[in-house]
Amino acid sequence: MTVKDILSLKGSQVLTIEPTATLAMAVKMLAQRRIGALVVTGADHRIVGIISERDIVRMLDERGTVVLDTPVAETMTRKVVTCAQGETIAEIMERMTGGKFRHVPVVEQGRLVGIISIGDVVKARLGELEQEQDAMREYIRTA
Numbered sequence: 001m002t003v004k005d006i007l008s009l010k011g012s013q014v015l016t017i018e019p020t021a022t023l024a025m026a027v028k029m030l031a032q033r034r035i036g037a038l039v040v041t042g043a044d045h046r047i048v049g050i051i052s053e054r055d056i057v058r059m060l061d062e063r064g065t066v067v068l069d070t071p072v073a074e075t076m077t078r079k080v081v082t083c084a085q086g087e088t089i090a091e092i093m094e095r096m097t098g099g100k101f102r103h104v105p106v107v108e109q110g111r112l113v114g115i116i117s118i119g120d121v122v123k124a125r126l127g128e129l130e131q132e133q134d135a136m137r138e139y140i141r142t143a
């Protein structure tokens, strides 16, 4: 199964935020949309960063609630690891485990075309395991 297969099931919508938006705005979006991260995009829709709930919790712990008025650009991670639609679930799992993050934006020819979360990866992998199990049962039954 590939990233493209996952996107064809969940869709290509990605919630983005501007680097000049405040952390309070990011918190509102994360809470209302029940997601864990926002891709930060510039005026030309290019990815300039990613901000996750963990970044915000860390900043709140370090600096207190005053950070809620600061721009997202000051808290986001700038070096974003992305993937392409043709990559496999196994490759994405490896990237998430190696980088210790749970979100990977999908980029095609410089354009943001989706996002894969750890939840998507686990769901897809469970589906694959179920299929493999069914195939094995059928093989044993008809052998």
Ligand code: AMP
Residues within 6 Å of the ligand: 036, 037, 050, 051, 052, 053, 054, 055, 076, 077, 079, 080, 081, 082, 099, 100, 101, 102, 103, 104, 105
């Ligand atoms: P997460 O596990 O996605 O909540 O993110 C944990 C940390 O990794 C946070 O500092 C995020 O800003 C950062 N992060 C999340 N996704 C990515 C990514 N695709 N590339 C680089 N850093 C990321």
